[in-house]
Every structure is written in structure tokens, then in C-alpha cells.
Amino acid sequence: xxxxxxxxxxxxxxxxxxxxxxxxxxxxxxxxxxxxxxxxxxxxxxxxxxxxxxxxxxxxxxxxxxxxxxxxxxxxxxxxxxxxxxxxxxxxxxxxxxxxxxxxxxxxxxxxxxxxxxxxxxxxxxxxxxxxxxxxxxxxxxxxxxxxxxxxxxxxxxxxxxxxxxxxxxxxxxxxxxxxxxxxxxxxxxxxxxxxxxxxxxxxxxxxxxxxxxxxxxxxxxxxxxxxxxxxxxxxxxxxxxxxxxxxxxxxxxxxxxxxxxxxxxxxxxxxxxxxxxxxxxxxxxxxxxxxxxxxxxxxxxxxxxxxxxxxxxxx
Numbered sequence: 001x002x003x004x005x006x007x008x009x010x011x012x013x014x015x016x017x018x019x020x021x022x023x024x025x026x027x028x029x030x031x032x033x034x035x036x037x038x039x040x041x042x043x044x045x046x047x048x049x050x051x052x053x054x055x056x057x058x059x060x061x062x063x064x065x066x067x068x069x070x071x072x073x074x075x076x077x078x079x080x081x082x083x084x085x086x087x088x089x090x091x092x093x094x095x096x097x098x099x100x101x102x103x104x105x106x107x108x109x110x111x112x113x114x115x116x117x118x119x120x121x122x123x124x125x126x127x128x129x130x131x132x133x134x135x136x137x138x139x140x141x142x143x144x145x146x147x148x149x150x151x152x153x154x155x156x157x158x159x160x161x162x163x164x165x166x167x168x169x170x171x172x173x174x175x176x177x178x179x180x181x182x183x184x185x186x187x188x189x190x191x192x193x194x195x196x197x198x199x200x201x202x203x204x205x206x207x208x209x210x211x212x213x214x215x216x217x218x219x220x221x222x223x224x225x226x227x228x229x230x231x232x233x234x235x236x237x238x239x240x241x242x243x244x245x246x247x248x249x250x251x252x253x254x255x256x257x258x259x260x261x262x263x264x265x266x267x268x269x270x271x272x273x274x275x276x277x278x279x280x281x282x283x284x285x286x287x288x289x290x291x292x293x294x295x296x297x298x299x300x301x302x303x304x305x306x307x308x309x310x311x312x313x314x315x316x
Contacts, residue, residue, distance in 0.1 A: 055111070055264060057089045058082065062114035063101045065173060065222065066205055068094060074288045081285055085271040086264075097202075098172035102126055108257055112268060116174035117143075117251045117305035121315065124299065130258035133299060134265065135272040136250070137291035139224065141301075143251035145175045145183075146226050147244040148211050149218040158187050158244050164217040165197045167210045171314075173222075174251050174305060176204055180220035182308040183246045205229070212240050224290050249308075250301045254294075269296065 060079065062071055075092050083090040093110050095101045098119055105113040106126040115123060115133075123131040149155045155164065161184075169176025177200070184191055191198050199216060201207040204225035211219040212235060223245065229235040254272065256265055272294040276282040286293065309315035 055088065055261070057091050058086060058112060058268075059091045059093045059110040060112045060114075061093045061095050061101055061104055061110045063098045063116055063119050063170075063172075064095060065098075065116070065169065065176070065203055066225065067203065070205075077281070077285050077288065081275075081281065082268070082271055085274070086267055098170045102172070105131060105255065105257060108259065111256060111260060113255050115253055115255050116172075117249070117253070117302050118174040118178045118309055118314075119172055120253055120255055121302055121306045121309060122172065123255060124302075125315070127257065131255050131299075132258050132260075132265065133253040133255045133297045133302070134269045135294040136253040136297040136301075137289065138293050138295050139291060140252045140297075141250060141295065142248040143175060144223045144248055145180050145220055145246045146223045146242045147180065147218055147220050148208070148226065148240055149243050150211060150214065151239050151241055153217055155218055155243055158184060158189060160243075161189065161218055162194045163196050165199070166191065166195050167199050167201045167207045167216040167219040169200065169204050169207050169221055170202055171200055173204075174249075175222040176201075176207060176220060178305065178309055178312065178314060179246055179249055181312050181314075183244075185312065208235055208240070212236075218243065228290065249304060250297075251305075253297050253302075 060075070060082075062075070064071065066074075071094065072092070079090045079092055093104070095104060098116075101113055101115065102119055102123045103126065104110045105115075105123050113123070115131075120131060120133055147158065147161075155161060168180065171177055181191060189195075197216075199210075201210050201219070204221040207219040207221045208226070208229055210216045226235075226242070230237050254268075256268065273296070274282075275286055275291075275294060277286050277293065306315065
């Protein structure tokens, strides 16, 4: 299966999004409305305080692995925290798809990006090795994917997926496509040849919805999103269940471009490492990020992801 073609559809601020997601984005803007107005004033004050040659705004994006409203909600306190810690304005720059997130960092249209392991590898390739991972959640050092199905589907193991329908997330998703595909292939199951139909939902929450509604027989997704949906009662675990959990692998990270000044890279790294669940503000941010804490990471941690992508024919 070919790699998803880059489509760098990206907005410059929270107030400008692609027309194709106008309804969702209007709701995302309402989520962010109050703090963005405050951020605007802080940005004006911040720009006046920094030197003429210093970076004045930190532009941040994330792969759209959940809905725009959820991404906006998760970023709100983190954006405020980074602005305070770095002493500079922080601009949330949403993108329409995974490929756009890769392109915006590679082309230095954003400064900081939340990537999955696969999109990090793609960004490293696209930027000729200039994508630098700073931190990951502690959970990301031992991340997993799950395959889910409806109760009564008759699917009890991966082998039972043969002849059935399966939804992955985005084509560029590590936990929603690459690693589930990798573990299927490891068990002698070729999704493109052995399954009745393979589809791409575009996001982990959409995969859950596709399975729950009966549109597909099974789905593969990020274990963290699955556990969140179960904990929040957004999916009935008696009706939709996990049929397989993958072995662990390295996944998500916060990445910058190598051309960013080393001093700023270190300030960003230290800001994440300082987050402490024992403090109310830190706890709120970490809970939204579904993190125990952030830890340092390095490019070599994703060599296994690169190898899996090359083996599956998803990375040239």
C-alpha cells in the first residue's frame, strides 16, 4: 500500500481552518475562544519584550488523530503553560491530515509538532534528517495498539479476521495502521489479500465508531484512546471488546526542526520535563495529554518503527 500523499493543508491560526471541517472547527474555536483572546494580548506584550532577532512566536501543531475539538481542548492548558515557561507567544496551528503535519515541520511552517512514531520517521526522511524528537510521554516508551470487535462477531483471534472487514485509522498512523499491519503480517495475515475489505477511518475515535455501528467487523487503534473511551463511558465495553493487544513499541513524541536554536530546544524540553502530577496545574496538563510524565527521547528509539514501515512497504 502506497504512503499517503502529502497534502499540506494547514491554517495559520486557530481562527482559520480548512472549509471541509468548518462545523467541527467552529466548535473547536469556541473551546479555545477565551484563552486565545488572552493569548493575543500576551502575544502583543511578548513581542514587545523580545529582541529583534529572537524567535517571537512558537507555532505548534499535532497529527489529527482525534477530532479538532478534542485536540483544541487538550492543547489549551499546555499552550498557556508553554507560553509562561518560554516567555514567548504560542500559536496553535491545526492541520487537516497526518501528511500536512509532516510537511509543515519539514518546511519549517511550524516549530513544534506532536507526532506518532511513523509520522516522526516520515518527517525525518522528508527533512533529510532534521527532525529532532525532544520528549515523549513515559507511556510512549511502551506503547500498544488494540484490535477491537463487537460482541458476538465470532472473531476471537487475529486469524479470524480473514475474510472479514477491518478499519485502520489514518494511513500514516503508527498505532492505528503501521504497527497493527506489522503484527498482522508477522502472523502470516496480509490485510490486502486475506481480508474482505480494509478501510481507513482517519482517526482513532472514528475507528471505534465504525466498529460500534457495525460498519466494519473489526478495527485497530491506539490503546490510550480506547481506554479513554471506556473510562468515559463513550463506548460500551460489553458490546465492543478487545480481541488482541499488540506487543510494546515506541510511539508518540514532541519534535522540533534541527534549525531551531539549541537554547530554545532545551527550554522546550525542560518545560515538558518539569511537568509534575503532584502540582494541580501540572496534573491537569498531564491528564489531558494522557501522560504520567514526560521523559527525554531520541531518534534511535524509532528505528524499529522505520524498519516496520520499510518492511510493510509504507516507507520508500
